[in-house]
Amino acid sequence: MKPTILDGREVSASLRSSLQEECKELVEKGHQPGLAVVLVGNNQASRTYVNMKKKAAEALGFHFELIELPEETSEVELLTIVEQYNRLQHIDGILVQLPLPEHIHEQRVIEAISPDKDVDGFHPVNVGRLSIGLPGLKSCTPYGIMKMLEYYGVDLEGKNAVIVGRSNIVGKPMAQLLLQENATVTIAHSRTQNLSAVTKQADVLISAVGVKGLITKNHVKPGAVVVDVGMNRDEEGKLCGDVEYNELLSLVSAITPVPGGVGPMTITMLLNNTIEAARHRLLTSAYS
Ligand code: NDP
Numbered sequence: 462m463k464p465t466i467l468d469g470r471e472v473s474a475s476l477r478s479s480l481q482e483e484c485k486e487l488v489e490k491g492h493q494p495g496l497a498v499v500l501v502g503n504n505q506a507s508r509t510y511v512n513m514k515k516k517a518a519e520a521l522g523f524h525f526e527l528i529e530l531p532e533e534t535s536e537v538e539l540l541t542i543v544e545q546y547n548r549l550q551h552i553d554g555i556l557v558q559l560p561l562p563e564h565i566h567e568q569r570v571i572e573a574i575s576p577d578k579d580v581d582g583f584h585p586v587n588v589g590r591l592s593i594g595l596p597g598l599k600s601c602t603p604y605g606i607m608k609m610l611e612y613y614g615v616d617l618e619g620k621n622a623v624i625v626g627r628s629n630i631v632g633k634p635m636a637q638l639l640l641q642e643n644a645t646v647t648i649a650h651s652r653t654q655n656l657s658a659v660t661k662q663a664d665v666l667i668s669a670v671g672v673k674g675l676i677t678k679n680h681v682k683p684g685a686v687v688v689d690v691g692m693n694r695d696e697e698g699k700l701c702g703d704v705e706y707n708e709l710l711s712l713v714s715a716i717t718p719v720p721g722g723v724g725p726m727t728i729t730m731l732l733n734n735t736i737e738a739a740r741h742r743l744l745t746s747a748y749s
Pocket of ligand 1: 602625626627628629630631632649650651652653656669670671672675690691692693723724725727
């Protein structure tokens with residue numbers, strides 16, 4: 462049987478049309494959702510990502526502000542700007558595009574963003590809230606994967622979920638989200654012994670590593686659902702994931718392509734988080 466292709470573009474389009482409606486409702490109530498993105502320095506990839514975020518936010522009807530700062534901006538200057546944006550009532554979400562220049566301590570900047578405006582979901586308060594099952598802003602990529610699994614009706618209850626990769630932005634929050642849906646969760650990483658024996662236990666396998674060709678048919682149980690977060694370049698410079706997609710097609714029950722799988726979901730969830738942040742602020746005293 463042919464596997465289901467988990468199409469991130471389709472899920473994104475569906476979510477974005479609901480978000481556009483929600484944005485309209487907020488505007489009718491007198492508040493246009495506002496997203497501020499801070500870009501420090503001249504990293505071309507970062508600039509491309511920021512432009513994609515701007516386009517997506519404006520297409521939905523958000524207010525968008527881009528704060529462009531030179532490479533030599535000091536940490537104190539950046540922290541001061543973040544503080545200013547924390548106080549601005551028309552801004553619901555603040556995102557500082559990573560990576561930052563080496564002289565700036567990323568974690569200090571992440572922690573300076575108000576948790577209520579932390580639309581990347583990286584602030585320790587939001588990470589902690591996720592880990593104890595309280596509402597909060599969630600990391601966009603794993604949150605997007607959950608939305609995609611939900612859209613395609615992938616049942617997680619009691620299933621073995623294996624995540625390869627333990628980063629703070631993908632692997633660890635992914636584990637928390639799967640656990641909340643009652644999956645039995647295993648996290649593998651670079652020190653894991655006999656990776657294929659671990660991944661073969663997976664009903665749902667998520668690879669978030671960044672190594673082309675890491676996951677082959679020898680790593681996957683027949684009928685598994687495979688989600689490929691990896692973003693790598695092949696010999697011709699084309700975007701590819703961690704997973705040997707073609708050789709898995711005849712083995713799995715569902716799989717994400719790269720490109721067109723997880724990637725499109727990440728920006729969509731940034732928009733989703735901005736709406737969540739706006740709604741939360743409208744309901745709490747922080748917003749008056
Ligand atoms: P990190 O580099 O922060 O983490 C990679 C993880 O993979 C680490 O936990 C590392 O283990 C583990 N790892 C490395 N080599 C192996 C191996 N041979 N076997 C098993 N585990 C291994 O990456 P990110 O989490 O930030 O990103 C992962 C991938 O996802 C990248 O390709 C990135 O570009 C992509 N990505 C895609 C997004 C999207 O929107 N599609 C968004 C974010 C990321 P250890 O901890 O032991 O070092």
